[in-house]
Amino acid sequence: DGGITQSPKYLFRKEGQNVTLSCEQNLNHDAMYWYRQDPGQGLRLIYYSQIVNDFQKGDIAEGYSVSREKKESFPLTVTSAQKNPTAFYLCASSIDRIDRANEQFFGPGTRLTVL
């Protein structure tokens, strides 16, 4: 089955620790995205990547970092600089970024809780 996988499903972190969320896709999509979802706030874009070894900041990139070393993988690191990291994180992909009509496909999400 083609799709997007995110791991882990639930993640607990102590304050001051960095943590990395995994996102893998086997859809052969060029573009990948990370969103943060908070209750009643919709989805906000953290980072996106159009091709391997390229990524751009979204609306709320502060305190986050990403890498795109492989087409299939787009891990997100939540650093200790992120003031309020507790949230639901969603990874998505689309065939490419340029075509605005492209549907984005979403993974199942990772719920991060800072203790």
Added chain:
Amino acid sequence: AQSVTQLDSQVPVFEEAPVELRCNYSSSVSVYLFWYVQYPNQGLQLLLKYLSGSTLVKGINGFEAEFNKSQTSFHLRKPSVHISDTAEYFCAVSGGSNYKLTFGKGTLLTVNP
């Protein structure tokens, strides 16, 4: 800049009743419009999208939406809902040279027996 307003944060309905979830957008250029559904603790799934052509768009699970350019709206409708339609629904817009998919804040649809 583009924006999306979902006019109702929560919509409770009884099973088999019709429902309309409202979405208005603002954009200075032509847009593409999407409705996504999110079941609890899951990712988003595309219900339907408007790209061009007929303003009435049919999607999965019996949902449909109508694009109204003059009113800048893209309301989602279903003539008869089921308990299993309980979920959060997001309207999103993509337009102009901005690649971004901008989401509304979501509408929680709760279908009661």
